[in-house]
Amino acid sequence: MNAAVNSGAEGFLHRFDGLRARLPGTRMPWVQALREDAATRFRSAGFPTRRVEAWKYTDLRPVSDAGFDEALSILGDSADLPAPLCDRRAVFVDGRFREDASTLGSAEFAVDGLAQRLPQLEGRLGSLARPQEEPLVALNTMLFEDGLVVTVPAGVAGGLLELASFASGSERPAAFHPRHLIRLEAGASLTIVESARGPAETRYLHNPVFEIEVAEGATLTHTRVQQEGAKAFQLGTIYARVEAGGTYDNFTLNAGGRLVRNEIHVTLAGPRATCHMNGAQLLRHGQHADTTTFLDHAAPDCASRQTYKTVLSGKSRGVFQGKIHVHQVAQRTDGYQMNQALLLSPDAEIDSKPQLEIYADDVKCSHGATVGALDAEQLFYLRARGIPEEAARSMLVQAFLAEAIEGVADATSRAALEAAVSGWWEPAA
Amino acid sequence: MPAVAETLDTVQSVTEGTYKWGFSTDIEMDFAPKGLNEDIVRFISAKKNEPQWLLDWRLKAYATWLKMDEPTWPSVKYPKIDFQDAYYYAAPKVKSGPKSLDEVDPELLKTYAKLGIPLKEQAILAGVEGAGDSPSEGGRMPIAVDAVFDSVSVATSYKARLAKDGIIFCAISEAVHEYPELVRQYLGSVVPQGDNYYAALNSAVFTDGSFVYIPKGVRCPMELSTYFRINAKSTGQFERTLIIADEGAVVSYLEGCTAPMRDENQLHAAVVELVAMDDAQIKYSTVQNWYPGDAEGRGGIYNFVTKRAQCRGARSKVSWTQVETGSAITWKYPSCVLLGDDSVGEFYSVAITNNHQQADTGTKMIHVGKRTTSTIVSKGISAGKGQNTYRGLVRVAPSASGARNHTQCDSLLIGDQCGAHTVPYIENRNMTAKVEHEATTSRIAEDQLFYCRQRGLSEEDAVGLIVNGFCREVLKELPMEFAVEAQKLLQISLEGSVG
Numbered sequence: 001m002n003a004a005v006n007s008g009a010e011g012f013l014h015r016f017d018g019l020r021a022r023l024p025g026t027r028m029p030w031v032q033a034l035r036e037d038a039a040t041r042f043r044s045a046g047f048p049t050r051r052v053e054a055w056k057y058t059d060l061r062p063v064s065d066a067g068f069d070e071a072l073s074i075l076g077d078s079a080d081l082p083a084p085l086c087d088r089r090a091v092f093v094d095g096r097f098r099e100d101a102s103t104l105g106s107a108e109f110a111v112d113g114l115a116q117r118l119p120q121l122e123g124r125l126g127s128l129a130r131p132q133e134e135p136l137v138a139l140n141t142m143l144f145e146d147g148l149v150v151t152v153p154a155g156v157a158g159g160l161l162e163l164a165s166f167a168s169g170s171e172r173p174a175a176f177h178p179r180h181l182i183r184l185e186a187g188a189s190l191t192i193v194e195s196a197r198g199p200a201e202t203r204y205l206h207n208p209v210f211e212i213e214v215a216e217g218a219t220l221t222h223t224r225v226q227q228e229g230a231k232a233f234q235l236g237t238i239y240a241r242v243e244a245g246g247t248y249d250n251f252t253l254n255a256g257g258r259l260v261r262n263e264i265h266v267t268l269a270g271p272r273a274t275c276h277m278n279g280a281q282l283l284r285h286g287q288h289a290d291t292t293t294f295l296d297h298a299a300p301d302c303a304s305r306q307t308y309k310t311v312l313s314g315k316s317r318g319v320f321q322g323k324i325h326v327h328q329v330a331q332r333t334d335g336y337q338m339n340q341a342l343l344l345s346p347d348a349e350i351d352s353k354p355q356l357e358i359y360a361d362d363v364k365c366s367h368g369a370t371v372g373a374l375d376a377e378q379l380f381y382l383r384a385r386g387i388p389e390e391a392a393r394s395m396l397v398q399a400f401l402a403e404a405i406e407g408v409a410d411a412t413s414r415a416a417l418e419a420a421v422s423g424w425w426e427p428a429a
Numbered sequence: 430m431p432a433v434a435e436t437l438d439t440v441q442s443v444t445e446g447t448y449k450w451g452f453s454t455d456i457e458m459d460f461a462p463k464g465l466n467e468d469i470v471r472f473i474s475a476k477k478n479e480p481q482w483l484l485d486w487r488l489k490a491y492a493t494w495l496k497m498d499e500p501t502w503p504s505v506k507y508p509k510i511d512f513q514d515a516y517y518y519a520a521p522k523v524k525s526g527p528k529s530l531d532e533v534d535p536e537l538l539k540t541y542a543k544l545g546i547p548l549k550e551q552a553i554l555a556g557v558e559g560a561g562d563s564p565s566e567g568g569r570m571p572i573a574v575d576a577v578f579d580s581v582s583v584a585t586s587y588k589a590r591l592a593k594d595g596i597i598f599c600a601i602s603e604a605v606h607e608y609p610e611l612v613r614q615y616l617g618s619v620v621p622q623g624d625n626y627y628a629a630l631n632s633a634v635f636t637d638g639s640f641v642y643i644p645k646g647v648r649c650p651m652e653l654s655t656y657f658r659i660n661a662k663s664t665g666q667f668e669r670t671l672i673i674a675d676e677g678a679v680v681s682y683l684e685g686c687t688a689p690m691r692d693e694n695q696l697h698a699a700v701v702e703l704v705a706m707d708d709a710q711i712k713y714s715t716v717q718n719w720y721p722g723d724a725e726g727r728g729g730i731y732n733f734v735t736k737r738a739q740c741r742g743a744r745s746k747v748s749w750t751q752v753e754t755g756s757a758i759t760w761k762y763p764s765c766v767l768l769g770d771d772s773v774g775e776f777y778s779v780a781i782t783n784n785h786q787q788a789d790t791g792t793k794m795i796h797v798g799k800r801t802t803s804t805i806v807s808k809g810i811s812a813g814k815g816q817n818t819y820r821g822l823v824r825v826a827p828s829a830s831g832a833r834n835h836t837q838c839d840s841l842l843i844g845d846q847c848g849a850h851t852v853p854y855i856e857n858r859n860m861t862a863k864v865e866h867e868a869t870t871s872r873i874a875e876d877q878l879f880y881c882r883q884r885g886l887s888e889e890d891a892v893g894l895i896v897n898g899f900c901r902e903v904l905k906e907l908p909m910e911f912a913v914e915a916q917k918l919l920q921i922s923l924e925g926s927v928g
Contacts, residue, residue: 352866353853356849357850358842362872363842365871368865369867370866371863373861
């Protein structure tokens, strides 16, 4: 296989042709149809370029120029896994569910690997994802091998579940495209703490897609700690649909990876549904991280809150794009969005595009954005009290982030976030 | 001298002067055939007796335009424009106009009455056939014509005053002949020919517009206004305006007028270029109230404008203020490129969309110089089925240390069929820069309305009062002449949107 065919959209399509017979669901016509439609779409769209408005600030050329092998052929080992955060943990290595490494215990609801449950997923898999609109979701649909399937039955308090994803660090760059399906039935609740890690020296592509259904009165808390390896690409897309009175609470911390896109689509589909989307991006060296959110207010009396913070040092580049769309039926919508960036280096860049699109009149919607450096007066205040400059800077950065993290109610989630944040901050020389 | 004789004299001098200044040449109405090609561009240039360099410049623009695609990114919808189905030079002016005021949309006439415009002037604004064409009728001067011509005569007397300070204020076609070095130096230096689709089209076929040069250290003694320079009827379809404020110069320029104007040219693609040198200040105010189409959204002007300022000098300042109430579609982003250290850019905007109107407007503030500051205040009001979009860019280049921006954009929704959208872009590449953006969307609160109604205000007056309060930050930036009229205008634009 030469480099020209190995890389870019062509490379993925070429490998799809080769893997067709080995991907899960080969004998299920509905899976085949999904994959073929997605392939057709990906073939015509290719990787989005910066001429596409939603990708104005993120250049995917490093991904499309790189050559990958699908993980299917190179399943690695999962020797040193960090200690679990809670009793139940689903482990994924290179995008594949590892039941042997997971601790699932017995609970009132089932946690399964997608590949083995595939026959029962017709109509559920692909019900929210929109591969026709998002080329990367098409790529995932074309090549997904596995994923997490969780269904919490009505009224069940599901407690905590850790979703841990590791890249094995094979010598050949791997690409994996897990598809995670999470469903909370009426009145159910669940907290998912998701982590993503990988070795520092290996190039790989992690392209997960989530389809999340939150039924009437259910509550899903979804905390994500992204600490991929320094050469990794993570391009993730979440689709969540929240019915009447339900709540979807997402916090995403982007600290790792070389090029990261965190795209979230939430539809508030029933009255009084609520969504919190918060996050922080901690960037240094040449990292590029992009958080893009789409919040669809499609029913009346819903509320949404978004707070995103980005800290940039080195030659890093941060992107925030957030769109709130209020449909005509969505009267009495209460929407708020704030994004703030702190620039610590003269070479860093932040691009921010908050967006309101409103078609209902009885609404309260606002957004704000600020960009700036550390406040010289605050720094002076701390220095005057004998705190060394680096420590003072560190304190101010921590305080900046604390505002976002404080809002995370679940203790386990918050501990995981705080650990990642304190690990990230090492005063520059 | 009796008043009538004096008027006749004035009119006489003005009409003679008209030819000299080239304001409305070709009254004999020779016009180029429909369509657009290289020959039409040559024809326009030849008609204006332009030098070779300008013809070449136009042809280059035309060649560029041919290679460009019509932009589709703004959130506005309109049928595809057939560029071959339009006149680009002296289109027949009154052929399709109404024969008398009786044929004019009664809603339009009501508006005129509310603005207090005399009957004859109403006819001119509404484009009634023959109105304003005949300077005399049985030896007697129609009053309204006087009024309009008076504006011109005001301009003549002002012209002398301006000349005393060395200020140049004339039609751009005149400036091409009188001040070729200045025009050649600055034309296209802010908005190049290939800048965007409509700017390229304008560069190829522009026919009229203003040229202003304020010499070093001169503070222009009066507000300069298009309304005074050319009578309302001949505002060009492809206007080209160029204003240069040399070191330390100060000028305030007014564009447009509050009266709704009927215009047979559906597409307006103007280009405005401003250049401010060291310590210079330019204030550019616009009140745009072109025909918005009827209540069903038929007709109406497409206003696709490129306006840009370069603050080239240190401590220079450019301030854009706009009140956009007219046009079926408004699509413009008056921008500032802040090159000089400590230069300042400001943008104050009110945009109203009612019925089926669409507006996609905002600004770009490009910070390049050190300690440059910019302020953006945008107020969007949507009523009826109107769609209102604020689209803006604040870009801080790595060189712009200490740059500062504050943006405030608020939207007000009246009725549940309209839309309000906010699309700000913030790009910061300098850690010492501080950029802030805030946006809100709300509707007129019931309690505010109740409070006003309880005190005996009609619902429409109450809405007018609340809307004026909502826009106050912008309206107070307008020069006195405009501010009062603009307030009235806001209220009239929103008529029928409540109750």
